[in-house]
Amino acid sequence: MVAQLSKYDVQIEVVTTLPNRYSTFSTKAKAYEKSENVAVHRIALPSHKSGMLDQIKAFYAYYKQVKKLVKEEDYQLVFATSSRLFTAFLGAMVARQKRIPLYLDIRDIFVDTMGDVLPRKVAFVVKPFLSVVERYTFSKAQKINLVSGGFKTYFKTRFPDKTYRWFSNGIDEEFLKTDVLNSNKEDMAKRLIVLYAGNLGEGQGMHKIIPELAVATSNKLFFRIIGDGGRKQALMSAVEGFNNVELLPPVSRTQLVAEYQNADILLLHLNDYAAFEKVLPSKVFEYAATGKPIWAGVGGFAAEFIKNEVCNSAVFSPCNHTMAIERFDELELIQQPRQEFINKFSRSNIMQKMAEDIIETTNASSH
Incomplete structure (x- = not known):
């Protein structure tokens, strides 16, 4: 996506994490990189073993660093890609703070999944809270991309007034x-x-x-x-x-x-x-x-x-x-x-079309 967006006359700031998915595997990457019109910040997270508590700690560390990094910056649009709801939620918070459009790229239905995966008693307690976070997050979005056509009914039922896109995953x-x-x-x-x-x-x-x-x-x-x-x-x-x-x-x-x-x-x-x-x-x-x-x-x-x-x-x-x-x-x-x-389904082709849509959304918001 960044490669496709970088072809346009825009400045792109990427805030992500250093590779951290598994405690048993890590790859090296620079904490900060800058090219002509792209800056990449990679935030170090505590090592974790994919447990729920570990992931909460990791996200909180990420949340604090992101808020600090973007505090004084001036943006025209926030793009957040998320299989986990709270990454999208963080994007929504930044967009609200900056009073700019939010473009969400959604790869999973977090609330739905947690309702199935968590033990019934835990899900009963947690799901109402997650639903509130979900409503806040998606209510702030100007456009929502759904990578699976299977998500259509879930999102259109809950957020019928939103503009949707259907750029799927692709082949790297x-x-x-x-x-x-x-x-x-x-x-x-x-x-x-x-x-x-x-x-x-x-x-x-x-x-x-x-x-x-x-x-x-x-x-x-x-x-x-x-x-x-x-x-x-x-x-x-x-x-x-x-x-x-x-x-x-x-x-x-x-x-x-x-x-x-x-x-x-x-x-x-x-x-x-x-x-x-x-x-x-x-x-x-x-x-x-x-x-x-x-x-x-x-x-x-x-x-x-x-x-x-x-x-x-x-x-x-x-x-x-x-x-x-x-x-x-x-x-x-x-x-x-x-x-x-x-x-x-070449990813480069799909991402090119998505990049054009993001630029169009950015330009529309600046007029």
Whole structure:
């Protein structure tokens, strides 16, 4: 997005964090960078393990630093991209303080998700508070971009007078410049490599699907799981002693591309919660760009999207290992280019259109 916006005659200030998602993996980045018309501030956060309390502490540290950084600055528009409600909330606060337009890019329905994921008693206490924060946040926005068409009913019912955009997730350049490598299966008795790479939290529910799949396919499939998150320990305990499951820590994007190349099948899974029937995981796009078969345990909008847009994919109901095994036979175990998908969902193309919309919103507000 910044690359596309920087082509215009504007000054862009980005306030984000230093890489911090996992306590087990970090990458180096400068705390401050400045180019011709882009300044990037990266705020250091305390290391965390994806637990709720850790994330609250991390956000509070971010909140304090952002408020300090922007206090004396003069802006024409605030753009906030958020899978977590409070990042959008912070953007709304800054926009209100500066009396300028707010453009929100929404990647998850936080209140809906928390209502499903949190224990019932906790959700009963927390959800009313979150709903107030949500109303405040979205009431301040001039435009709201929703990355999933599955979000439409939720937001249009609650905020019918808002202007919406539908710029989806896309495929990053790293995943468009890959060569095919042959898998080395000598140490795995020629079993097919099924790769999952991503977060291992409650939302993904890998601890609910991998153990059953691994037992049922022990002579046929080898599961390589790369990532970290709040439910990794539960998964580790559930597959302890298995000879066809390997758990690895998070890796860099360069290493990730190599892992995709070496895999036979790419696995995607979301937990069996109603809230996840509205989402469209960004992982779909990078998986699809590889041309590898995709085995996806998703429902709702994501299931329909994959069936309609991604060839050589097999979709099964979340947490249903019996159905997963049945659908596995639908996959062709070949690498199959998806050029039409790539042309349609290249992130650079999507971000260019979004950048034009942001500039239009900024110009409209200055007149």
